Amino acid sequence: MSATTATPSRFARFRSLEFILGAVLAGGMCLAVIFSGYIFPGGGEKIDLTARLLPAFTTWAHPFGTDPLGRDVLARVISGGKISLQVGFISVAGAVVIGVVMGLISGYYRGFWDMVVMRFADVQLAMPFILLAITFIAIAGGGLTNMIILLIVSQWVQYARVVRGSVLSLRDREFILSARAIGVRDHRILFQHLLPNLIGPVIVLMTLNVATNILLESSLTFLGLGVDPLIPSWGGMLADGRTYLQNAWWVSVFPGLAILLTVLGLNLLGDWLRDSLDPTGRTSG
Numbered sequence: 001m002s003a004t005t006a007t008p009s010r011f012a013r014f015r016s017l018e019f020i021l022g023a024v025l026a027g028g029m030c031l032a033v034i035f036s037g038y039i040f041p042g043g044g045e046k047i048d049l050t051a052r053l054l055p056a057f058t059t060w061a062h063p064f065g066t067d068p069l070g071r072d073v074l075a076r077v078i079s080g081g082k083i084s085l086q087v088g089f090i091s092v093a094g095a096v097v098i099g100v101v102m103g104l105i106s107g108y109y110r111g112f113w114d115m116v117v118m119r120f121a122d123v124q125l126a127m128p129f130i131l132l133a134i135t136f137i138a139i140a141g142g143g144l145t146n147m148i149i150l151l152i153v154s155q156w157v158q159y160a161r162v163v164r165g166s167v168l169s170l171r172d173r174e175f176i177l178s179a180r181a182i183g184v185r186d187h188r189i190l191f192q193h194l195l196p197n198l199i200g201p202v203i204v205l206m207t208l209n210v211a212t213n214i215l216l217e218s219s220l221t222f223l224g225l226g227v228d229p230l231i232p233s234w235g236g237m238l239a240d241g242r243t244y245l246q247n248a249w250w251v252s253v254f255p256g257l258a259i260l261l262t263v264l265g266l267n268l269l270g271d272w273l274r275d276s277l278d279p280t281g282r283t284s285g
Helices: 001-014 017-034 075-111 111-126 129-141 146-171 174-181 185-198 200-222 235-246 249-275
Strands: none
Touching: 001 017, 001 200, 001 249, 017 075, 017 249, 075 146, 075 185, 075 200, 075 235, 075 249, 111 146, 129 146, 129 174, 146 185, 174 235, 185 200, 200 235, 200 249, 235 249
């Protein structure tokens, strides 16, 4: 009896509307992008000037219409998601690694190291992102790699501050003091005792920052500060279609919808993770 009653509660959180919608939106888009090479082998790069600016929903061959060069908009939206999702996930992974390590060391050892890291973080957080982006791109140039590095540099401080705050509240707890008393080395305390107890807020922040970075990549590419315009991306497609909004709205609208649905799905998953991992933040639903 106890086993049968425990099973529904164990999976009850996965029946949340936030999780279902988030998984469908974000997961569906990620799967479409991953298998875009099989769905659209040409990646939407085939030019057909005889079929330029075909309206959306008028032909099965091009359900989302075509752009000014006759390229299929649906194929370019799905293929262009590779760049946006790649920037989002890789930049967050890099920021997490740097920020978590810095936050662990800063919060655990305190002293001079903590002062240097936190003052540097305060200065960086006070700097507007667009100013940092323009300065960085003016020095290092654009491109996919530099875009990822820019986002890592701009966001690692968020993880460092979150992790540092959690470490400060845990470093004097009984299980940490007991580990020190029996001679456990510092690196084991940091990564085997402290890190597992603060991974929840980090995962939630990661989920939300992936969505943020997709928006930032699209915005910077739209402004001409992002990836190479010859590489299809959602921000680049928005920029290409802005001059055709009155006569060919589909060139910009569908990439914008792809950004909207992906970011919405990731934000819903982030909210669900926050409620699932933080008992004090769970709602009755």
